[in-house]
Amino acid sequence: AQSVTQLGSHVSVSEGALVLLRCNYSSSVPPYLFWYVQYPNQGLQLLLKYTSAATLVKGINGFEAEFKKSETSFHLTKPSAHMSDAAEYFCAVSDPGYSSASKIIFGSGTRLSIRP
């Protein structure tokens, strides 16, 4: 069965510092992987997605993630944090058992705080 584990429910970094949010997945088939961002009192917005093309995926707002099959990881990074990056981030993996319904499974989320 597919699953997603996000390490760290809360991450705090200084403005200008590297952002690293960790995600490990479990999948019986080659997965599609996603990172979504949720700003306060809003819905989720897609940051980036991996769909078996390039292993380094670039997304919006300067974020990128690298698919590492050997480590079953899809960590999210940004070289320099900005105050506007403060939000909750969700990693997600495709669930092929429901391919006609494009079901995905979400991690429990990581709240990112930025210190001035």
Place this chain on the structure above:
Amino acid sequence: DVKVTQSSRYLVKRTGEKVFLECVQDMDHENMFWYRQDPGLGLRLIYFSYDVKMKEKGDIPEGYSVSREKKERFSLILESASTNQTSMYLCASSFPQTYEQYFGPGTRLTVT
């Protein structure tokens, strides 16, 4: 741009009331989803639909039902609201096989 709208941003209902949450998407997506979001638990799937009048239970369907009479609209129904259904409810839609879901702004429901 894909647009997913939800009928209310905030809703307060009393225990035992029947509650309707509406979701409309404008991108002709076949698939639609209802999630609830609670702190520390991430998003949990309540129900999803892959076609008009077709529905499947998700991970936590108890106490909920859904209706999809038209392709663009997917309704979540709380038959008899209870305090443990106080939560943020998120609707999403997608095309088949793409897995990329588009989300509405959410409805924060409080049951008192």
